[in-house]
Amino acid sequence: MASPFLSDYLLLLHPGHPSGVRIPEARYNELRALTGLDAAPVWLHDAARQAWGLTLDRPLAADLLVRERSRYGYAKASWEINLGCDYDCAFCYLGEKRFEGLDWEGKQQLLRTMRDAGVLWLQITGGEALIDREFGAAYEYAHQLGMMVQVSSNGSSLRKAPIRELFARHRPYRLTLSVYGATAETYEKVTRNRGSFGRFLEGLDAARADGLPVRLNVIVSDYNAHEVDDMVALCERYGFPHQVFTNMSPTIDGEANPLASQAETHMTPRSVFTGCNAGHTFFHVNPHGIASICKVGRDPSVNLITEGLDALPRLAKLYQEAGDRRELYCQHGGYGS
Known part of the structure; x- marks a missing residue:
């Protein structure tokens, strides 16, 4: 899951997992632009493996949720x-x-x-x-x-x-x-x-x-x-x-x-x-x-x-x-x- 959080952007394994990875806005935008059949970018494979020991081996649409930005700024x-x-x-x-x-x-x-x-x-x-x-x-x-x-x-x-x-x-x-x-x-x-x-x-x-x-x-x-x-x-x-x-x-x-x-x-x-x-x-x-x-x-x-x-x-x-x-x-x- 990728989500804005205040002035940052976070990559999270799932809503119940305690750890996440801070990512730059450009990478959040890259994930936001992906379609269901697109392969996960190399950096996402690396981040998932390093942070959670996870191998991404399915179409990205089956696993990825990208939360939209909000103009209201609550976290x-x-x-x-x-x-x-x-x-x-x-x-x-x-x-x-x-x-x-x-x-x-x-x-x-x-x-x-x-x-x-x-x-x-x-x-x-x-x-x-x-x-x-x-x-x-x-x-x-x-x-x-x-x-x-x-x-x-x-x-x-x-x-x-x-x-x-x-x-x-x-x-x-x-x-x-x-x-x-x-x-x-x-x-x-x-x-x-x-x-x-x-x-x-x-x-x-x-x-x-x-x-x-x-x-x-x-x-x-x-x-x-x-x-x-x-x-x-x-x-x-x-x-x-x-x-x-x-x-x-x-x-x-x-x-x-x-x-x-x-x-x-x-x-x-x-x-x-x-x-x-x-x-x-x-x-x-x-x-x-x-x-x-x-x-x-x-x-x-x-x-x-x-x-x-x-x-x-x-x-x-x-x-x-x-x-x-x-x-x-x-x-x-x-x-x-």
Whole structure:
């Protein structure tokens, strides 16, 4: 797969492979001009062999996807496919978790819109993404459009045969799972879901057996802070890389109730915010196709379903107008938020 990416051009083995090759614009244009019966150029044979040990021995059209340039300049996006979840964590930033959103035609339209905006890396999240009834179809469609898909999940459905078969056919670029406890008592107190710890461990076993690219996020709250070391040990036992998150965020509706769940003795200082790429090269989309500059900053927003791609520059304009006016940025420093 050849794709523009910001000011570069990348050659990628397939949407689930972690490595790629940067190529000059002239070679991207050469691939873009090829027809189905054209032989692969010598340099492409060399690049595939050196990067991935791959021999190109079929007509190029059977293997090559060339993504078109986009005048919008986006590279990454995140998408809440549905806010519904099988867990009921008190500190969840989503607040009320409703099972609602776009129908299948709307999901397809949204994914094509994100592709046309230039999105190469896509994070599918929720709620719990894997329990959306159209997750599998949407995930496969994103792969067909040439997106590198990262899935964020609680891992409760990873043990299920349809999910394992899906990820065997189309490997995720990354699979990020949250860890809420190291024992059944604590984990199920956090998730308020009986049997959830056992299902989580079964999911980890399945992911390790299938060789999936898992990263674990250890979520620390007042409910599980006493098991931080044990949660880290669990991550290390499985051999998956991990990060520890100790600071909570308010809900997307601005309610502060998750902050009461923070484990104050484990909170870490936050660096002072100096700006980011939100709305400029990245955007976030909710289950209804409403795009905002990020998961936290959801106002203003644009409707990608009814307004289409031409609405996206308004998000970039918000970023550009902020400049160095810090009062227009997210505000936090030290331990505050």
